[in-house]
Amino acid sequence: MTRKQTYEELEQKVKELEEETIRRKRAEEALIVGEERYRNIIEDQTEFIVRWLPGGIRTFVNxxxxxxxxxxxxxxxxxxxFPLVSEEDRKTVEKRIETLTPDCPVSMGEHRVIRPDGTIGWNQWVDRAIFDENGQVVEYQSVGRxxxxxxxAEEALVESEERLKSFYHSAFEGVAITEQGKIIDFNRQFADLFGYERDELIGREVMALVAEEDRELVLKNIRSGFDKP
Incomplete structure (x- = not known):
């Protein structure tokens, strides 16, 4: 091998090394850009994102x-x-997490949480367990809102319905609720007024309880929003 060949081979190796270094640098830069974009996407989410270890130890939060x-x-x-989960719901959360398996790694649940001012709020969480090749949990990722x-609003609706139901059943007058002309509910006074049992009234056409000669007038009053004939 001549000195010239040796020099040319060395020059070629240096060139290949430089090209490899450039490719690696570009790959590293692309990875940094990708990670930055991913981080920006995570941070821009309105949902809560948290990664945590078995036992509840958090490793990442957005x-x-x-x-x-x-x-x-x-x-x-x-x-x-776990200290942020309302004490009444901690066991429920723990039991739900325990049900996650490699075959069923995702679960969704709702529970109460302690807000910064000490008041109780509600969160909905989708939890995903991440398993290793042996089927052991190595980490969890959760997305909440x-x-x-x-x-x-749901609690207020229930309270309103309870108040309405209480009034409904304690009213002195007979009251019935209809849907498409059929009775779907009524109070005791309504049943006593017509002398029927509950199973005889549910699903019955309400107009069948009105004397035939008065039906047209009753229908007219109903259409006009006036509920008494």
Whole structure:
């Protein structure tokens, strides 16, 4: 091998090394850009995103999670999220998490949480367990959202229905609820008024209880919004 060949071979190897270095650098830059884009997507989410280890120890949280619970990342990373779950619901959450398996790794649930001001709110969470090749849980990823307003509206509706039901059954007058002309519910006074049992009235055409000669007038009054003939 001549000195010239050796020099050319060395020059070629240096060139290949430089090209490999450039490719690696570009790949690293692309990876950094990809990670930054992924991080921006996570941080822009309005949902809460948290990754945690068995036992509840948090390893990652996004900004939405921190804002809702009024804490910084430094305060939550490395600590358990369970103290933020309302004490009444902790066992329920633990039992739901325990049901996750490699064949069924995802579960959704709702539970009460303690907000920064000490009041109780509601969260809905979708939890995914991540398993290793031996089927052991190595980590969990959870995505949640605040459903406090929805829960408050549901509770207010239930309370309103209970008050209406109480009034409905304690009214001195007979009251019936109809759907498409058929009776779907009524109070005791209504049944006594017509002398029927419950199973005889449910599903019955309400106009069948009105004297034939008065039906046209009753229908007219109903259409006009006046409920008494």
């Amino acid at each position: 900004e939405s999670y921190c804002r809702f619970f009024g804490k910084t990342r430094d305060e939550v990373i490395g600590s358990s999220f 605040d459903i406090t307003e929805r829960k408050q």
